[in-house]
Amino acid sequence: MNKEIEKLLFNPIRLKTISFLMTVETCNFKALLEITDSTKGNLSIQLKKLNEAGLIKIEKYFQKSYPTTDYSITKKGKSSFEEFYKQLISYK
Amino acid sequence: MTKQEQLNAINDAIKQTKTNLKPLGFNLTFWSIVIISMSLFHYFFPEIVQYSYYSAVIYWVSIPLLGMIYTTYYNIKSGIKIGYETQLDRVIRIIWAVFGLAWIFTVGISLLYNVNPVQDILFLLGIVLIMTGLIIKFHNITIGGIGLLIFTVYTYYNPGLNLLLVNVIGISFGMLIPGLSLYFPKADFMLHYFHVVEEEEEL
Numbered sequence: 001m002n003k004e005i006e007k008l009l010f011n012p013i014r015l016k017t018i019s020f021l022m023t024v025e026t027c028n029f030k031a032l033l034e035i036t037d038s039t040k041g042n043l044s045i046q047l048k049k050l051n052e053a054g055l056i057k058i059e060k061y062f063q064k065s066y067p068t069t070d071y072s073i074t075k076k077g078k079s080s081f082e083e084f085y086k087q088l089i090s091y092k
Numbered sequence: 093m094t095k096q097e098q099l100n101a102i103n104d105a106i107k108q109t110k111t112n113l114k115p116l117g118f119n120l121t122f123w124s125i126v127i128i129s130m131s132l133f134h135y136f137f138p139e140i141v142q143y144s145y146y147s148a149v150i151y152w153v154s155i156p157l158l159g160m161i162y163t164t165y166y167n168i169k170s171g172i173k174i175g176y177e178t179q180l181d182r183v184i185r186i187i188w189a190v191f192g193l194a195w196i197f198t199v200g201i202s203l204l205y206n207v208n209p210v211q212d213i214l215f216l217l218g219i220v221l222i223m224t225g226l227i228i229k230f231h232n233i234t235i236g237g238i239g240l241l242i243f244t245v246y247t248y249y250n251p252g253l254n255l256l257l258v259n260v261i262g263i264s265f266g267m268l269i270p271g272l273s274l275y276f277p278k279a280d281f282m283l284h285y286f287h288v289v290e291e292e293e294e295l
Contacts, residue, residue, distance in 0.1 A: 008151075010093060012101050015098060015101050015102065016101050019105035020106070020108065023105075023178065024107040024176045024178050025181070025182050026175060026176065028172070028176065030175050031175025031176045034108075034175070035108050046158060063172070088095055088099055
């Protein structure tokens with residue numbers, strides 16, 4: 001497995017984010033804050049890192065003139081998580 | 093983070109994903125009340141609704157269209173509040189959007205050929221309710237849909253029935269009761285109702 005991805009998912013906030021996004025189609029920032037139980041600033045940084053690695057997709061748009069951001073997992077993110085999970089299970 | 097901690101983090105995140113069925117319960121209840129009220133009003137005051145051919149058309153098209161705008165607004169708002177959409181939510185949303193389009197198409201065709209669309213719409217509704225019930229594994233909706241379908245087939249063989257009353261009976265049993273039972277989860281809505289009544293009596 002790619003060492004960089006393994007290192008990325010070693011962080012609990014990033015791991016929880018990817019795990020949650022595996023089970024949903026899209027999700028907003030507020031829901032991710034509740035799931036990861038982290039601060040806004042910290043979560044933003046972790047999401048940016050996941051996006052830069054190509055594991056998640058960030059879509060920004062306006063809804064009723066308010067800026068909204070949707071997060072979803074990419075194909076690369078799905079396959080990376082599956083590989084990571086298989087590896088975790090095999091260690092168990 | 094140990095391997096076990098990582099597995100726990102994954103499990104915790106996955107466990108928090110829940111398909112919220114309350115908006116679907118609200119939609120079913122809302123539309124049932126709208127259609128039943130409209131049918132009863134039309135039944136008791138035909139001279140107002142059928143003042144002219146176009147007044148009946150405007151009555152049966154404009155109010156549901158306003159309802160569509162309201163439910164679209166409600167669904168967007170509840171979607172933002174929940175914060176995420178599961179695969180199941182998406183499937184249900186697409187099925188009901190297709191039903192909405194089919195409704196517009198059926199009403200359009202009925203206007204062109206001057207036929208009553210009630211039976212066709214009830215038939216479509218029955219199928220969509222069965223699909224929804226089977227997908228979300230909620231028996232009340234599946235049974236409601238089957239009941240509505242049987243009732244609609246029965247009306248095809250009894251053309252003398254008043255279609256406004258058919259609408260009221262079909263929607264009450266096929267949509268209103270399942271919708272209410274979905275809106276009040278965990279307990280049967282009738283139990284919930286009796287519980288509320290008992291509490292009010294105690295007061």
